[in-house]
Amino acid sequence: MITKKTFITLLLLVSANSTFAETPASLVSGYAAEAAKTSPGFTPSAKRGQSLFTNEWGVSQKMPNCTTCHGKNIKAEGKHVVTEKRIAPFSPAANPERFSSAAKVEKWFKRNCTEVVGRECTAAEKADFIQFITQGG
Amino acid sequence: MKKILIWDIPTRIGHWLLVAVFILSFVTGDSEEWRLFHVAAGYAVGGVLAFRMFWGVAGTRYARFTSFLFSPLQAFRYVIELLKGKPSHWLGHNPAGSYAIYLLILLGFATVVSGFAVYAEIGGEWLEEAHDALSYCMLGIVGIHVLGVIVGSWAHHENLVRSMVHGYKMGNSEEAIDSGKTYWAIAPIATAVLASMLVFIT
Numbered sequence: 001m002i003t004k005k006t007f008i009t010l011l012l013l014v015s016a017n018s019t020f021a022e023t024p025a026s027l028v029s030g031y032a033a034e035a036a037k038t039s040p041g042f043t044p045s046a047k048r049g050q051s052l053f054t055n056e057w058g059v060s061q062k063m064p065n066c067t068t069c070h071g072k073n074i075k076a077e078g079k080h081v082v083t084e085k086r087i088a089p090f091s092p093a094a095n096p097e098r099f100s101s102a103a104k105v106e107k108w109f110k111r112n113c114t115e116v117v118g119r120e121c122t123a124a125e126k127a128d129f130i131q132f133i134t135q136g137g
Numbered sequence: 138m139k140k141i142l143i144w145d146i147p148t149r150i151g152h153w154l155l156v157a158v159f160i161l162s163f164v165t166g167d168s169e170e171w172r173l174f175h176v177a178a179g180y181a182v183g184g185v186l187a188f189r190m191f192w193g194v195a196g197t198r199y200a201r202f203t204s205f206l207f208s209p210l211q212a213f214r215y216v217i218e219l220l221k222g223k224p225s226h227w228l229g230h231n232p233a234g235s236y237a238i239y240l241l242i243l244l245g246f247a248t249v250v251s252g253f254a255v256y257a258e259i260g261g262e263w264l265e266e267a268h269d270a271l272s273y274c275m276l277g278i279v280g281i282h283v284l285g286v287i288v289g290s291w292a293h294h295e296n297l298v299r300s301m302v303h304g305y306k307m308g309n310s311e312e313a314i315d316s317g318k319t320y321w322a323i324a325p326i327a328t329a330v331l332a333s334m335l336v337f338i339t
Contacts, residue, residue, distance in 0.1 A: 062170050069169070082172050085258075104262060111167055 024092050024099040024134040031127035042124055049132025052125055059118035066116060074133060090133055099130055141313035143228055144304040145197040147188070151325035152301055155185045158329060159245075159279070163272060176256050177333040183249035184332025186242055188325040196321075197314040199229030207232035224292050228308050231289065237282040244275040257339055 022030075028044050035042040053066045053074075062081055063069060069087055070078040075094040078087035089095040099105055105126075113121040121129070144152075162178035165171035193202040211232040218224040224231070230238060251268040254260050290297045300306050 060170050080169070080172070082170060083176075083256075101262075112169070114167070115169055 021100045022102045022105075024130055027099055027102060027105060028127050028130045028134070030102070031123045031130070035122065035124035035127055039124065042127075044127040044131040046128070046132040046135045048125075049128035049130070052121075052129050053132060057117050060115055063116050066112070074136070091136075092134055099133070105130075138307050139310060140305045141308045141310060142304050142316055143199050143306045143308070143314065144301060145200060145314060145316075146304070146319050146322040147192055147324055148196060148200045149301055149304055150322050151185050151189055151192065154325055154329055155182065155189075155245075158182050158185060159275070163276065166269075166272065173336055176252070176339070177336040179249055179252045180335045181329040181333040182245055184328040184330070185325050186245045186249070187332070188328040189242060192321075192324075197318060199314065205230040205232075205235040205238070207235050209236075212236050219288060219292060222292060224289070226293055228306055228312055234282070234285055234289070237278055237285060240278045241275065241282065244271055244278060248272050248275055253339065 032042055032044050053070075054072070056064050058064050068081050070090050071087075074090040077089055079085070080087055088097070090098060092098045092100075109121050109126055113119065113125075158178045158181040162175055162182060165175035165178065168175065192200050198204055212235065213233075215224060215232040219233070248268060248271040251264055251271055255264050255268050286297045295306060
């Protein structure tokens, strides 16, 4: 088990670039591996990810879903519904900075899921979500 | 010994206003829905602190910085005295408490400036982290300050919280401040309101 973990870690390190930054794919596989611990055979689904993105959670009145601020087109800029500030495109294809830092991804999942979904997102949801953002619906 | 005025009204209003806007900005920090409110409350923190800087020079006796300039050694000695249960008595800020005031002012400004930079999208990701860390440092000093107030109140048998409300402590009449300058009470409120309005242009 330990050797397997070490192997995966090494693989991630090798696959990462020189600054040890993550890629959307490495993040998806990381979250998927975590999700597989509780639901064996878990495979990320862009379709499920898309429904997370468009689902009307209705927890926050001003921000009922992700698209309220990020917009329906993930390759285009979004606009913060409260501050009206522009939000850089969600898709890594349009914005290479997206999903390149695990810490940043965790931070924003935590903030935004808590507020929009009403709870923290699960590892499975995070894997699905990034899968959708990188591959489109 | 009789009841004498120590803290003037602008200092007290500024103090409790700072408590309010600090709490408001702290609890809204993780919310996007409350983002404008958070930024406005944060600027208000800056506004109150700007007034406090001015009042530290232009205020009454115990509000002025010159009345609580202590060396680190004096602060250390005071903490030792406090731990031994026999601290020396100070009508204004005690030597250890003074450092809490200075740190709160410095951390407050640093938090507000970094928050402004984050909101204006100047600087990168590290600024968000710095803003976060600074706000937690500030909360830590607030905790130490409150603890010091509790221990100090207990050691001197005087309610320091109530003194910061009504302004009085027991002392000799020649040590009192006069109750003039009350109209300055509007100043911390005005600077807080004006500063919070910066949210509309940033």
